[in-house]
Amino acid sequence: MDSNFNGDLPPTYSNQKDSLRAPAISSQEMNLLILSYLQDSGFNHTAFTLNTEASLPLTKPNGPLERGLLIKYLQKGLLYDEIERSVRTDGTIVPYERPLRLLKDVDVQDFSIADASIPQPPPPALIAPMASDRPANAQIIVDPSTQIANSKRKHADSSDEADDDSSASMDTEKANDKYRRTARDVNKVKVRSSNNGPVPTPPKPKFKPGEAPREQMKKLTKAEAIWLEGHMGNVYATAFNPKYSNVSASSGADGILKIWTLPAVGREMKGKTLEVIDCSQLKGPPRKGDGRDITTIAWSSDGEMIMTGAYDGSVWIWTRNGDILMEKRVHKGPVFSVKFNKDGTRALTAGLDKRTIVWDIQTFDIEHQWQYHMGSILDADWLDNDILATAGGDRIIYVFKCGDPEPIKALYGHTREVNQVRWDPSGEYLASGSDDATIRVWKFSKEEPYDRRPQPDADCIRVMRGHEREIGCLIWAPQSNFLDKPLLLSGGMDGHVRLWNAESGELIWKCKHSKNHVFTADFSPDGRMLAVGGADGRITLWQSITGQIQKDWITSNGLYDLRWQAPEGNRIIFGTKNEGLAVIDVSKMPAC
Template sequence: MPDVVQTRQQVYKDKLAQQQAASASSATTAAAAKNGENTANGEENGAHTLSNHHSDMMEVDRAVEIPASKAMVLRGHESEVFICAWNPVSDLLASGSGDSTARIWNLSESSTGGSTQLVLRHCIREGGQDVPSNKDVTSLDWNSEGTLLATGSYDGFARIWTKDGNLASTLGQHKGPIFALKWNKKGNFILSAGVDKTTIIWDAHTGEAKQQFPFHSAPALDVDWQSNNTFASCSTDMCIHVCKLGQERPIKTFQGHTNEVNAIKWDPTGNLLASCSDDMTLKLWSMKQDTCVHDLQAHSKEIYTIKWSPTGPGTNNPNANLMLASASFDSTVRLWDAERGACIHTLTKHQEPVYSVAFSPDGRHLASGSFDKCVHIWNTQSGALVNSYRGTGGIFEVCWNSTGDKVGASASDGSVCVLDLRK
């Protein structure tokens, strides 16, 4: 049973230390493994395998490198930037950092000379005064209308801010760090997950806790809404619970992972739930059965996060196939056909753990961000590398804006990059 005090931040720091220690040797082994993997993997497409020739690789690299003129580096954070998220309606990019602030960057064309930043200082009351919490801001989510931003912090509070940077309400408190928080689609509830083993549904209008769900036996790491009042949660206890507002017990519990479950995501229709774990597997679950629908085993290290493509029934791209992307500490990204439970592409350009993946709004491209400081943009159909950018710090998060022409990336050195993908 892991000590609850060993929070996610410690995990980040431990893994960071391991990576730095291993990075000297890993570059050579990764290169060797990568070349072996491309030829060994039957699912690779021909074009991808050709890039084994070093000269081809160099040509590809030159062709796809994003020029500095197309990359805007936003500086202001004083510590690592764990997360970033685009406003769903406008070109506002929110970021959250270890410096106990979130920031909102205005990247719309009309904003004068580059970008303006709003600083959202996370404070606590002490002796009648507001003092900085000195705690990391590790989760962010915009409501679907793009009017409000929710932040989760290691100080145990969730906060709601207006898009002009004013604190609207403070929701508290979890007994310890918040690891994840999400608005429901309707925008009336916020869901949070904490180190205190609980998940809480908050009334966004009153700031009151509607219901607390104390079902996990260890820290809750991620949550995702299935509908406006039903959600799934996962934990270091290896369990996944599906809970509903007003119900005193989970309406479903999924067991099968043999190590902590890092992330969970419902597909666009809310039928399939994907989960990924330190046990190196990705599993797909349905409310109709107790055992997993697919148990996807291909990664050779922990899987840190997963994302569904915004394609298929019930999306803006109904004629495209539904895919799932997984990002792993084995430094690969995999694209999966969810229906068949088969790996379509293995994307093998990164040299270090991959912390984040994100699909473009049309599902045609995937961005990936790694501790090798690179952001790669891939074609999801062919698996080909389309664009690359090397930043100045390890990449924690990548995200696309609503129009699909900009990618935001947040990094371990305090920088936030915005890549302009318009030709």
């Protein structure tokens, strides 16, 4: 305090200072200040843990917090304490010769003894998902004997190592895992009604699908599928060209994008004679952990460009013939999603660094950039040429519009990380899948100006429950004359697949597909069939409406990605662990 301070104090100060009320501050505000300090200081993991445990994304501060705000308030508090210590009860001032130091001069309470004036955290039994995601009279019961490791891995789970040889434990050390984060143990929660009545169960399926016993499944042989050789290690992403149906692409742990030219439909395929273009992102043989893994790929709608995102944060755009158009390394961490917009004039990239970037394809420069998520961005999808949705570890779904510096929508409701967001073909619905084992469907009016800031759950029309574990994949059925309603397929870490009427929330059918995880699925171009691949190596073709199995195979290793050829729909391409890449001509396969 300044020793020259001679200001007169009010004569009644000594009587009033003890009765002054301290400004009110909530625990959420305190947590937000601490979170801001942790982020400013680079303690990202600690900040993520605090954000998750305190449910901070569900709060709504008025705008971003000023940098260093916690330090600023602490300094002001020290000044106040210094003034208070300097003023005696008779009003005389005894100035301090030096500024107060936070921990040496301020009394530090022994917090090992509970203070009734200090709010205590709730016991674990009271920590539960938000109220909107359970019945109003639900009571949360914690089973202390059961703990699950919530290590989020799209293609791996450490528990898989205990499975038998027929189950593929997906590689836990590879980079395509868009959910790869430090494992944390959480209490397994059970929901029980307070009136001892049962919690409402999910609706019964309209159809009962067929399910072949595992020992009766046909093993997929090299004679029945064309195995495309060349990748070194796991193949994480596959994609047929939307314009040139005999062209496909694949990428994986070796950091190489391969563009394959298959024979025309109807002609025999021979894997060793196929034309292939290698697009190498790095020179030299791959080294474990060097970050070259290509985690995601996407074609432009005209089929002339393909984009890749890698674990080292790099983003590349190539021509269909393998020429480099763009090479950027802007992201500070793995890239989990790359997508072209509908007309191919823009492309988005998003990933671990919480940033969503939109690129101008004419100049290959950054056109827009947002950083509103408080956790990693796990998925993103375009609605049209201007509007996109993102989702991630903070449990929030943001909708952005190019040209608007702020989100035009923020959708709340999920209680755990959101793994998938997908717009339906009509653009009317947005589906999201989460670690909370639910699927939410959000409705958007085509006439809506997209400038309304909704309240939580304001646009959520359906919450579909039934999966027992995290949602691993979401796929919309294509628009076709065969289908008269919006169908949504979900696959979970519980090994189940479920087909829903997204408009009504009706469960059409469900089936136990894999022993462990379902990571990938795709509809045929006409929507009549769907293919599903699991971590145990099973590939199944179903009739989409009835759920009846048409073909069922088992491979030696688990599947990472699976895509159906369009528009013919005769072929399916899939990438696996270790075995690489394969193409099946479903029109030539005998039925089960």
